[in-house]
Amino acid sequence: MPVFLQKYRRFQLSLSPQQNLLYGFLTYTFVGWLLLCLPVFHKQTVSALDSLFIATSAISTTGLVTVSVFDTYNWFGQFIVMLLFQIGGIGYMTFTSFILLSKSSKLTHWHQRVLNVAFTMPKGFHIKDFLKSVIIFTVIIETIGALCFYIAFIRSGVSPSFALWSSIYHSVSAFCTAGFGLYNDSFEQFADNTFINGIISVLALCGSLGFIVVTDITNRISRRTKKITDTTKIIFVSIGILLLFGTAMIYSFEPSVQHLGSHKLMASFFQAMTSTTTVGFNTVPVGDFSLGVLLVVIALMYVGASPSGTSGGMKTTTLTALIAIMWNRIRNNKQVLFFGKVIPFERLYVATSVFMLYASVIFVSTFLLAMTECFPLNKILFETTSAIGTVGLSTGITGDLTPWGKLVIIFVMFVGRLGVLTFGLAILAKRTQITATTDEADLAV
Template structure:
């Protein structure tokens, strides 16, 4: 009887999935995982100290969205089982639940369905130069290798700092996964401020975060080049690498020369680099007190969080490629060009529509939620804007507002984190798109702009 009911339920759910758009399937999937995480985290067996319902929901959303904002201390609120659950949610959110599901399907059946390919296409923006099967394999294998190496490196780093072996093993696994998935969740209450001058730990976090944020497009593309399957690196990979390095360099230099908090310190350059790196990769760890940074640097970090790193990676934000496409449109308009080009390459019109739509929608959401938070939170505007940018960009950096959020403020940040993970355009498609579209004849009219 139970088997028949389960089979009937699964068949009905499958029909429901197929009847909906890929974007709605993606949003629905992340919602289910968030809800399951919330229910499990609400169970007392995962707690050290009692945690409120809203804080459990906040933690689950923050984990599945790989944001890292936390209203409670993870190490003081959740026991080892709760921490394992949280890092599993981070892993699912970082690599993508559909990536893991489809890769498992590929291993067991040796093929993936057209429906799965459409969902993957909604979850990750993949250029037509890459094969989706190769993309999935590189994503899964690269993630495992980087997190495994990172855990080992973290273990020795924590061990050298005086941490006992058993604790160092778990802290190594947890922070390696969190860093590669650019989640920013940590078991240290001060993030990594106490390790500000530990270049070894700074380097481990930076390498893992950059590797995850540059994304699986870059990894797959570079593998094609190394293995001889391709003679050239794709245009997308070039834009990602050039744009990311330029923004990271400018962020580091500006912080180094203008931020009083890092001035005259022995490790000023590393500290400056780390703050810029943690913002653009959206990893969310910090080695200095973010709340004490000057307003110009807070604004700089907001800009870097707003942009983010690469599509099809673990980072959040609007993406470097989106910024590039928008700049290409502006350049072409100012020069009076009919075609939109960048680096002597013509950009397809459909990609330009996606980029400009993402840019506008992302900016509107950041403005709207910052506006709403000014009503609910009694804090300075720069701190509120920073919190909203961190949530939407799934970064996890905070000036200290997170732990003092009101109930309404927590709900607003939860919504922002969720939208930031599924993607602003994907979320918009899920709300507004329909399966069947009827052609409607339109009358063309001019619009002065």
């Protein structure tokens, strides 16, 4: 056994940080799939492909499902699904690294390299303090969320025994922006329940704002730093704008919320919030949305929320970098400025790469599904964007996908959780960087 561990350790060290993340998430997905395939965890028969779909959706915190989790898996199966999206939500490296920190005072160089890839952090952040804040914040918020859910479910007439498990399950799911629920209609039956809508919104926003913001604010309150970082400022401003934009568009142009009367604004905000934070719950049937509002939701899912959090998508920081590039270009500025400060070239390089990679994955996967499925293009585009953004919203076509269509979405969900840039680097990156001695291409841009 020691010989095997030594060989495995050498194999780990031979991989790049991106490859370690890729193989790590693959391992958790594979183990989760094997467990969900065991009949002892089933209420009714389920195919191996559907179990693989559920396992991938859980570890990627997407929430797209081909079968009902509640109707298909018993309590133990549901617990495995919850464990998978808890691991996927805060990252499997966070668990292992926190265990190491609890036993020793420092992380190995290998752990620090992989964590620096898993969490893109501003300068001045210490990985040890960051990890502790992630775990502590997660435990506190999910516990408070479960207590609030329990009160809300009891008030809504849910039986105490089911309310307890449902509260824990949905609290973890909401904070991890996983979108997995124990109700087959998501939260449509609670569309007029202000308390439940509020709990989900707070949990999802806490998770999607990102652990950078949590650590930053904690450091400011404890006076470890004199001011919050520019990253935190950008995150708050950009998410606020996206939420206002999405709420206004749905409130003004979506017919399916018009009948809700006094709850119309709450429903509009909830759908905008669930798209932006990528939490994936809905209180209004998404399949009933008009084409214009579907396009708005697709745009919100494409962007997503903040880096180093539980949400998916391209990230708000990437969007702001792209806007800064465009704005400074049309103003003929020599440098790219945002909030009066220069954005480093490396950040701009990453932002443009992520944007193009996300667009490429959506185009290719939409094309493949258009070849294998018999659904309108708008529903296919919505499904692929939801998968790459790890959102979990669907117009209702997920369960009717062909086996080939399910495999495409499985791949897209996995890439979305790992990150398109991380996936690309894990597969294609060279071990040594190209030096500046190569000839420049004569291109007009």
